[in-house]
Amino acid sequence: MDDAMRAELEHRLALIEDPGGAEAALPPLPLLDLVVAIAGLVLITVTLLWWAL
Numbered sequence: 001m002d003d004a005m006r007a008e009l010e011h012r013l014a015l016i017e018d019p020g021g022a023e024a025a026l027p028p029l030p031l032l033d034l035v036v037a038i039a040g041l042v043l044i045t046v047t048l049l050w051w052a053l
Contacts, residue, residue, distance in 0.1 A: 001009075
């Protein structure tokens with residue numbers, strides 16, 4: 001493994017291991033998106049259970 005690839009790997013591992021850092025791998029999920037996803041899953045689950053009866 002060459003030095004450039006090793007440096008890039010170390011940089012990416014540091015991003016994953018330090019979630020509170022300035023350069024996070026992914027930004028935190030907005031609360032609205034989380035609420036919409038949960039509501040959608042609940043709605044689909046209830047609809048499928050109602051349909052199965």
